[in-house]
Amino acid sequence: MKNKQIASTLRSxxxxxxxxxxxxxxxxxxxxMSEIDTLSYLYNTESLPPSELAELIKIKGQSMSEIISRLEASGIILKIRxxxxxxxxxxxxxxxxRVLVEETRYERDGWxxxxxxxxxxxxxxxxxxxxxxxxxKLSDFQ
Known part of the structure; x- marks a missing residue:
């Protein structure tokens, strides 16, 4: 099987x-999914600036601001000066x-x-x- 065929099969x-x-x-x-990704990144760090979160998730700063507002209003995240x-x-x-992230991981791992x-x-x-x-190994490729 050629690399392109392997890549297509694997991606699918x-x-x-x-x-x-x-x-x-x-x-x-x-x-x-962007909100879930945001929570996952935060779970693995103490805190992150919005610009870094946006970069990690590959969304625009304005979209990250909206996500932060929604998650903060839900009591899931805190903004710290x-x-x-x-x-x-x-x-x-x-x-x-933290509990929410753990519950979603538990659900997915269980399935x-x-x-x-x-x-x-x-x-x-x-x-x-x-x-x-x-x-x-593939996920670390630049």
Whole structure:
């Protein structure tokens, strides 16, 4: 199989898995994928400035401002004034936001774990572990 064929097959499979995983996020309610991505980045850091969040999620600053406003109004995030420049702020998760991220991860992991247990043989599971390592490697490519 040629690289372009491999790429197309892989992209399609990843896209299908991603869509299925999104369907498993009952705890996230009506949050958009950009909002969920924002929460995920914040979960892994103490706080981030809106400009950095927008860059990570690959959206415009204005869109990030709207996301921050919605999430703050929901009590999921907090805006914290910068100690060095009072005109600027950073964003962090509230405890409610942390719980939400953990619940959505639990839901998706549960679905995927069940699918693996019911559909794959032991040999296929070993292949999947190797494939996951390769996918991580690909995700780091610039």
């Amino acid at each position: 499979a990843i896209s299908k898995i991603n869509k299925r995983l999104r369907k498993q996020m009952n705890a996230a309610g009506s949050l958009s 910068s100690q060095t420049d009072k005109r600027k702020f950073e964003v962090s998760l509230t405890e409610q936001g 995927l774990s069940s699918a693996i247990a019911e559909l794959l043989t032991d040999q296929e599971k070993e292949i999947l572990v190797s494939a996951a390592t390769l996918l991580e």
